[in-house]
Every structure is written in structure tokens, then in C-alpha cells.
Amino acid sequence: MPxxxxxxxxxxxxxxxxxxxxxxxGRRSALRLALHLLRQPAENVHHxxxxxxxxxxGVHYCRHCHMIADGDECAICADxxxxxxxxxxxxxxxxxxxxxxxxxxxxxxxxxxxxxSPIAGIGPSDLSIKELTERVFGLENPQEAELILALSGxxxxxxxxxxxxxxxxxxxxxxxxxxxxxxxxxxLEYADSLTLGRSITNRQxxxx
Amino acid sequence: MPxxxxxxxxxxxxxxxxxxxxxxxGRRSALRLALHLLRQPAENVHHxxxxxxxxxxGVHYCRHCHMIADGDECAICADxxxxxxxxxxxxxxxxxxxxxxxxxxxxxxxxxxxxxSPIAGIGPSDLSIKELTERVFGLENPQEAELILALSGxxxxxxxxxxxxxxxxxxxxxxxxxxxxxxxxxxLEYADSLTLGRSITNRQxxxx
Numbered sequence: 001m002p003x004x005x006x007x008x009x010x011x012x013x014x015x016x017x018x019x020x021x022x023x024x025x026g027r028r029s030a031l032r033l034a035l036h037l038l039r040q041p042a043e044n045v046h047h048x049x050x051x052x053x054x055x056x057x058g059v060h061y062c063r064h065c066h067m068i069a070d071g072d073e074c075a076i077c078a079d080x081x082x083x084x085x086x087x088x089x090x091x092x093x094x095x096x097x098x099x100x101x102x103x104x105x106x107x108x109x110x111x112x113x114x115x116x117s118p119i120a121g122i123g124p125s126d127l128s129i130k131e132l133t134e135r136v137f138g139l140e141n142p143q144e145a146e147l148i149l150a151l152s153g154x155x156x157x158x159x160x161x162x163x164x165x166x167x168x169x170x171x172x173x174x175x176x177x178x179x180x181x182x183x184x185x186x187x188l189e190y191a192d193s194l195t196l197g198r199s200i201t202n203r204q205x206x207x208x
Numbered sequence: 209m210p211x212x213x214x215x216x217x218x219x220x221x222x223x224x225x226x227x228x229x230x231x232x233x234g235r236r237s238a239l240r241l242a243l244h245l246l247r248q249p250a251e252n253v254h255h256x257x258x259x260x261x262x263x264x265x266g267v268h269y270c271r272h273c274h275m276i277a278d279g280d281e282c283a284i285c286a287d288x289x290x291x292x293x294x295x296x297x298x299x300x301x302x303x304x305x306x307x308x309x310x311x312x313x314x315x316x317x318x319x320x321x322x323x324x325s326p327i328a329g330i331g332p333s334d335l336s337i338k339e340l341t342e343r344v345f346g347l348e349n350p351q352e353a354e355l356i357l358a359l360s361g362x363x364x365x366x367x368x369x370x371x372x373x374x375x376x377x378x379x380x381x382x383x384x385x386x387x388x389x390x391x392x393x394x395x396l397e398y399a400d401s402l403t404l405g406r407s408i409t410n411r412q413x414x415x416x
Contacts, residue, residue, distance in 0.1 A: 008283065008301065009276045011263045018259035022241055033230055035301055037260060038267060038276075045264040049257035051226035052245060055219045056253040059246060068217045068246075075216065093216070093243055 007031075012038075064135070066111040066128045068093050076100075076108055083107045085145040089132065089164065091115050091157075095150065107148070110135065115151065116160040124163055136168045143172040150178050215239075220246075272343070274319040274336045276301050284308075284316055291315045293353040297340065297372065299323050299365075303358065315356070318343065323359065324368040332371055344376045351380040358386050 007013040012034060020030035037045050061067065062074035065087075069075070076082060076096075086107030090096055096109050112127040124130075139145050149164060151157035165175055181199040182191055191199075215221040220242060228238035245253050269275065270282035273295075277283070284290060284304075294315030298304055304317050320335040332338075347353050357372065359365035373383055389407040390399055399407075 007276075008304070009267060009278050011259075011266050011278070012276055014259040015263035018256045021256070023244055024237070024240075029232070031302070031305075032232075034260075034263060036231055037264060040264075042264055045260060048226045048229070049261050051219075051222045052242075052253060053257050055223035055242060056245060056248075056250055058219050059217060068215075068220055070217050070219070094239070096216070097239075 065109045066113060066131070067096055067109060081106075085139065086148065087132075087135070087146070088148040088150050090150050091152065091160075099150065107146075112160070115156045116163055117156045127160075129164060129167060132164065133167045136171050136173050139171075139173070143174070146174045146176060148176050148178070153180060273317045274321060274339070275304055275317060289314075293347065294356065295340075295343070295354070296356040296358050298358050299360065299368075307358065315354075320368070323364045324371055325364045335368075337372060337375060340372065341375045344379050344381050347379075347381070351382070354382045354384060356384050356386070361388060 015034040016030045020027050060069050062069040063072045064077040067074040089110045099105050110132050149161040151161050223242040224238045228235050268277050270277040271280045272285040275282040297318045318340050357369040359369050
């Protein structure tokens with residue numbers, strides 16, 4: 001009788017299946033983590049599960065930008081020192097965190113909550129695009145404001161960017177996208193030819 | 209202001225810290241998993257945390273061998289077709305699962321729940337060694353039974369094996385340990401010299 005797929009306890013089987021449902025966690029890692037949790041004091045395990053339940057049940061999203069927040073307005077939108085007329089459109093919460101980590105951006109955000117992907121069954125109405133459109137058209141003098149489309153460079157990202165552009169075009173807001181080219185410190189020898197080609201086409205004035 | 213170590217929500221911070229406390233899960237993976245859980249339906253997340261809580265709160269250990277079980281006796285100890293006079297001593301639940309997966313062993317087990325390690329502050333009384341001793345001395349005709357010390361080959365494993373041997377020596381039970389040598393299919397060129405040396409010393413009759 002092969003024992004490989006069976007576990008000595010129903011509870012362990014259930015826990016391994018639950019942990020193994022996380023992305024990037026295989027059954028072996030799931031078993032390792034389940035047995036680790038079993039060795040911890042019960043209060044630690046309860047604290048662990050409680051933190052996850054509270055996140056899922058208690059999280060708020062900013063009513064302006066849809067970023068995760070503790071109340072109905074995030075710390076960035078509440079910050080009056082930031083430029084509220086520059087809106088950076090991103091796919092996810094993680095993108096906001098990545099851009100904030102650079103310390104180079106002082107505008108605000110709009111989190112779409114995903115990207116248009118017909119294959120994954122995600123259409124414009126599943127994202128906060130309507131809210132973005134309302135936000136842009138609600139700006140005073142939108143032609144003096146800026147919308148940065150900070151989406152990924154793949155087909156889905158470009159489709160989404162184009163869709164958004166068509167929605168807000170008539171507001172005459174200035175629309176920009178992220179600079180693309182060789183990374184700083186990148187070696188020409190190892191650059192992919194698409195990036196290298198575009199870096200030549202979009203070459204910039206040398207400014208030492 | 210560096211944003212790298214801060215999260216947009218206290219609940220997210222708590223969840224990332226809880227998930228990041230798991231072994232082998234860094235802060236980046238913890239954030240990824242937290243945001244994944246946030247995107248799941250609430251009932252899936254509750255099922256996930258409930259499975260972990262039930263494992264921690266509801267798990268039983270076999271009263272004979274200390275293996276994880278659903279009741280007070282595990283499926284292996286309850287199986288009368290198995291040889292209850294051959295006891296395989298292992299460090300952990302995972303070791304039982306690994307040996308069971310081979311399909312080559314038909315005896316029973318004794319799970320120590322760890323290994324003697326002065327550095328980690330684990331002594332004999334933290335393990336189920338006393339229960340093992342009682343079990344061995346409780347056997348009828350122990351000199352006709354067998355105790356397999358299936359512990360790891362490092363210092364802690366050998367220390368633990370030697371300690372157990374001294375405890376049960378006077379019972380005259382037959383004590384064996386796992387065969388050690390080159391792995392099946394191993395190439396001599398890549399074998400470490402300790403293993404290769406012991407494989408020569410402990411050479412076996414050629415039995416094609």
C-alpha cells in the first residue's frame with residue numbers, strides 16, 4: 001500500500017491541504033510548515049491565524065485610491081504635502097509599495113486591483129477604472145494635471161493602459177508612462193534585443 | 209522617509225509578521241502570501257485558518273508510539289498485521305512518513321519528538337525516551353524483539369542513539385541501526401570520503 005499521499009491524521013491532511021493551497025507552497029513545504037506549527041505553543045498558532053483573519057475581515061481600502069488602509073483614507077491620500085494632481089495608476093498594492101520604496105515619487109496613486117486579461121476573465125468592470133475616470137473628470141483643470149500609467153510592459157499591461165487612455169482622453173489630462181530602456185548598470189551584452197532596440201529609438205540627450 | 213519597512217496598514221503589518229515567522233518564509237514571500245489571502249473569498253481564508261487551529265488544538269498522539277493520530281492509537285499501532293516486536297526509533301513524525309513511503313518496513317515505531325542537543329537545550333527528559341524504555345522493558349522476551357535506531361548520522365543523532373542504547377541495554381533487546389554506505393546509483397567519484405571509507409570497511413557479500 002503506498003503511503004506517500006496519506007497522512008497519519010485527518011487534521012494534518014486538512015492543514016497540509018490548506019497550507020499547500022497557498023501560491024508557491026508545495027505539499028512538502030506545506031507538511032513542513034504544518035509540523036512546525038504543531039510544535040509551537042497554542043497561543044502562538046492562534047495569534048498567527050488571528051492576524052490572518054483580522055487582515056481579511058478588517059482591512060479597509062482608501063476611498064480615493066483603493067490602496068489598503070486602516071480607515072477609509074490611506075496615509076498617502078491624507079498627506080497634504082503630496083501632489084494630489086499627479087496620479088500614478090498601478091495594478092496592485094505591491095506596486096504602490098515598490099514605488100514608495102524608491103522615495104522618488106511625491107504624487108498620489110490609483111490602484112486598479114488587477115489588469116485587463118481576457119484569458120483570466122478579468123474585464124474593465126472588475127477593476128477600479130470607472131472610479132479612476134470619475135476621479136480624473138472630477139479634477140479642476142485636468143489639462144494641468146498628470147496621469148502616470150505605471151503598468152507592466154506585457155500585452156495585458158499595454159491593453160489596460162490603452163483602455164484607460166481611451167476612457168480619459170477627452171479630459172485632456174497629461175498622460176505619461178514609465179520610462180523603459182536598459183536598467184542602470186546594465187551590460188549591453190546581456191540586454192534583450194527588444195529592450196536594446198527601444199533604448200536606441202528612445203535615446204536621450206546625454207546629460208552628465 | 210524610507211518606506212521599505214512600513215506597510216500601508218497595521219493589519220497588513222501584523223499578518224506579514226505572523227506569516228514571516230514561519231521557517232523559510234522571508235518578508236517578501238510573507239507580503240506576497242498576505243496579499244494573496246486578501247484577494248481570496250473570506251470563507252476560503254477562514255477555512256485556511258480553521259484547518260490550522262483545528263490541527264493545533266485537536267491533534268492527538270498515539271499512546272504507544274507518540275505518532276500523530278486521530279485518536280489515542282495510530283493506524284500503524286492499531287494494525288495487527290504489523291510486527292509489534294520490531295520497534296523503529298525515529299526523531300520525528302516526518303521520519304515515520306518517509307519510512308512508510310518506502311513500503312519496506314512492517315514493524316512499528318517510536319517517535320522521540322526530537323533529538324538530544326545540548327546546544328538547543330534539549331535533554332533526554334524532553335523526549336519520549338522514558339516511555340521507550342518502559343515499552344522495551346514491558347515486552348515479553350525482549351531478547352527476541354528488535355529495536356532499530358533510525359536516527360540521523362550527525363553528532364546529535366549518535367549521542368541520542370548511544371544514550372538510548374545505555375538505557376535499554378540490560379533488557380537484551382536486539383539493537384540495530386540503519387545501513388550506511390553509498391546511495392544506490394551513487395557515483396564513487398562524487399562520494400564523500402567518510403562515506404566511501406565506511407562503505408569499504410562495512411563491505412557486504414556480493415549477492416547479484
